[in-house]
Amino acid sequence: MKVKYRFNPESLSYDKVKTSFKAWILKFFTFFTASIVISIIYYVVFSYFFNSPKEKALIRxxxxxxxxxxxxxxxxxxxxxxxxxxxxxxxxxxxxxxxxxxxxxxxxxxxxxxxxxxxxxxxxxxxxxxxxxxxxxxxxxxxxxxxxxxxxxxxxxxxxxxxxxxCTPNIQPVANKDLKKTASGYGWRIHPIYKIRKFHEGMDFTAPVGTPVYATADGTIAEEGRDAGYGNKLLINHGFGYETLYAHLEQFNVRLGQKVKRGDLVGYVGNTGLSTGPHLHYEVHKGGKPQNPAYFYFNDLTPSDFNQVLEISSSMGQTFD
Ligand SMILES: [Zn+2]
The missing domain is CATH 1.10.8 (Helicase, Ruva Protein; domain 3)
Incomplete structure (x- = not known):
């Protein structure tokens, strides 16, 4: 160990300084601790300004x-x-x-x-x-x-x-482009046989016996048979509350319960039942109540045709029933 001297002003001489072991240990630890603290500061400062490869990768x-x-x-x-x-x-x-x-x-x-x-x-x-x-x-x-x-x-x-x-009726039940078959409409009319005022619940189309009759909407044949007044009649149930009725037919072209599409041939015009000449009596029912069929040809008629049908069908005083 290095020997140290200290100047003594009283004796005006140099005294040998004795360093105790304890003091030496203390000095050592002070130095040691300081160097650790400095290293930490150094590391922190360094890593703050410079990134490690791992950090660089993370940043990327x-x-x-x-x-x-x-x-x-x-x-x-x-x-x-x-x-x-x-x-x-x-x-x-x-x-x-x-x-x-x-x-x-x-x-x-x-x-x-x-x-x-x-x-x-x-x-x-x-x-x-x-x-x-x-x-x-x-x-x-x-x-x-x-x-x-x-x-x-x-x-x-x-x-x-x-x-x-x-399933909504929207065409005429017979081919009627020139509207010449439109004979009599819905409303109060003179009955052709009884000659009294009677409510006509459908529309009459005059046509030769054997003229094709078409379903006016998709549906199911709900009734098919002979009726004293209506003659050979067909009732089609379309669902959604709609039914259509075709009367005075000469012949049927469908069976009871058969499903039909709009435009399917369901029968032929005739003169059966209470009828004064070959014609089709056609009715449209909604919720069980007869409607004016004139309002159910909207797929068939232009607006001027529609007006004409209304005119013809309402001016005819007498029906064919
Ligand atoms: Zn009629």
């Missing part, structure tokens, strides 16, 4: 994720715009055409107020981008779900409507 991954999140947000914005457009058409066209109840704004945009469902996410990351993307994704998913439910409803309504249209 983080940058890539950020980019992907930005891309996802952009696509979500685009999807949101497409949804806006679909929602517009749905509310203003499809749901209106098919008479569906409109979906209120509050339903379409429900479920995003109140409790902050993103609290945990916000705690887990201070990255606003992740939270925002997650919120947008939730909104788009919810809107898509509501939109798809709406389309399900519209599709089922459209199917129902299509079927209803097929």
């Amino acid at each position: 991954v983080n940058d890539q994720m950020k980019l992907q999140y930005e891309l996802a947000t952009k696509r979500l914005d685009e999807m949101s715009k497409v949804l806006d457009d679909m929602q517009q058409r749905d509310d203003n066209l499809y749901r209106v055409v098919f008479e569906a109840e409109p979906i209120s704004r509050s339903v379409r945009e429900a479920g995003f107020g109140g409790v902050n469902r993103y609290e945990e996410l916000e705690k887990a990351t201070n990255n606003q981008l992740v939270v925002e993307t997650s919120k947008k994704l939730d909104i788009v998913s919810k809107r898509m779900y509501i939109q798809s439910k709406s389309f399900d409803e519209v599709i089922s309504k459209a199917k129902y409507k299509g079927q209803m249209l097929m």
Whole structure:
């Protein structure tokens, strides 16, 4: 060990300094601790300014994720715009055409107020981008779900409507392009045989015996047989509350219970029952009540034809019954 001396001003001489073992240990530890502290400071400062390879890799991954999140947000914005457009058409066209109840704004945009469902996410990351993307994704998913439910409803309504249209009488029961067969219409008329005023519940078409008679809508043959007044008569049940009746037929072309399509040949014009000449007596019933058949030729007639039919069928004072 190095020997140290200290100048003593009293004795004006150098005294030998005695270093105790304890003091030496203390000195050693002070030095040791200081060097550790310095190393730590050095490490912290160094790692603050310079990244380790592992950190560099992590930063690269983080940058890539950020980019992907930005891309996802952009696509979500685009999807949101497409949804806006679909929602517009749905509310203003499809749901209106098919008479569906409109979906209120509050339903379409429900479920995003109140409790902050993103609290945990916000705690887990201070990255606003992740939270925002997650919120947008939730909104788009919810809107898509509501939109798809709406389309399900519209599709089922459209199917129902299509079927209803097929089952609604909308043509004349005989070929009558020039309207020359239109003989007598619905309303109060003089009965051709009894010569009294009687309510005529259908429309008469004069045509030669054997002229084809067609089903005016899809349906099922519900009655087929002979009737004292109506002669050979056919009743077609169309569903949706509609029935059509064809009377004074010469012959049937269908069996009871047979399913028919609009335009199918169901029989031939005749002169059976209480009838003053070969003609078809045709009735349209809705909910069991006779309707004016003139209003059920809309697939057949132009607006001017329609007016003409109304005129002809109402001016004839006497029916063929
Ligand atoms: Zn008649």
